[in-house]
Amino acid sequence: MTKTADGKTSASEADEFFAQNQQAGNLFQFITGKQFLFIIDEPMILPTLMFIKKIPEQTKKQIYILKKNDSSLHSYKGTEFFPNEATVLSSTSSEEIYKIFESQFIGTKLFLSVQWSMLKELKKLALRAGFNEDEIQAQGWGEKEERVFCVKCYHLNKLTAQKQVTCEKCHASLEVSRHYSRLHDAYLGYLKIIS
Numbered sequence: 001m002t003k004t005a006d007g008k009t010s011a012s013e014a015d016e017f018f019a020q021n022q023q024a025g026n027l028f029q030f031i032t033g034k035q036f037l038f039i040i041d042e043p044m045i046l047p048t049l050m051f052i053k054k055i056p057e058q059t060k061k062q063i064y065i066l067k068k069n070d071s072s073l074h075s076y077k078g079t080e081f082f083p084n085e086a087t088v089l090s091s092t093s094s095e096e097i098y099k100i101f102e103s104q105f106i107g108t109k110l111f112l113s114v115q116w117s118m119l120k121e122l123k124k125l126a127l128r129a130g131f132n133e134d135e136i137q138a139q140g141w142g143e144k145e146e147r148v149f150c151v152k153c154y155h156l157n158k159l160t161a162q163k164q165v166t167c168e169k170c171h172a173s174l175e176v177s178r179h180y181s182r183l184h185d186a187y188l189g190y191l192k193i194i195s
C-alpha cells in the first residue's frame with residue numbers, strides 16, 4: 001500500500017509547478033476503473049504523478065516511467081508523489097512496450113503522458129495490442145512537430161512559422177491552410193497561385 005506522507009515542501013513545490021504549467025491542470029479526464037496503466041515520459045513525471053495521486057486507492061495502477069536521464073528522476077524519487085508501483089524503464093523498445101500493452105486485462109484504461117514525438121507510435125502500439133480508442137487518454141508534451149501535406153506530390157513537409165512553404169520534394173509553393181487532415185496527420189498545403 002502506498003503511504004502518503006504529509007510533505008509540506010512537496011505540496012508547495014507542486015503548487016508552484018501548477019502555477020507555472022497551466023497545462024498540468026487538465027492533464028487527463030478523471031474516470032473510474034479497476035485498472036489503470038500509465039506510460040510516462042520523464043519530463044512529464046511531476047504533473048502525471050500528481051494526477052495519479054488523486055486516483056482512488058482501490059484502482060489498480062501500473063506505472064511505467066521512461067527514463068531519459070538520472071538527474072531529474074532523482075528529484076522526484078524521494079517525494080510523496082513517487083508511487084511504489086512505479087517501474088522505471090531505462091531502455092525501451094517498441095517491442096517491450098507492446099508486451100506491456102498486450103499483457104493487460106480487458107478493460108484496463110491507458111494513460112499516455114509522453115512527448116509528441118512518441119505519442120503517435122505508442123498509441124498505434126496500444127491499438128494493435130487490443131486497446132480501444134476510448135480506453136486511451138493521451139497527453140503530448142513538448143514541441144509538436146507539425147507537418148504540411150503537399151497536395152501535389154503527397155509529401156509531408158515540416159511546418160514552419162511561415163504561411164507558405166516550398167515542398168521539400170516537388171518544390172511547389174504551398175499555402176498552409178487551416179484544414180487539418182486527420183488522415184495525413186498534417187495541415188493541407190494548397191498550391192499557391194502566383195499572381
Ligand SMILES: [Zn+2]
Nearest residue numbers: 150153167170
Ligand atoms: Zn510536393
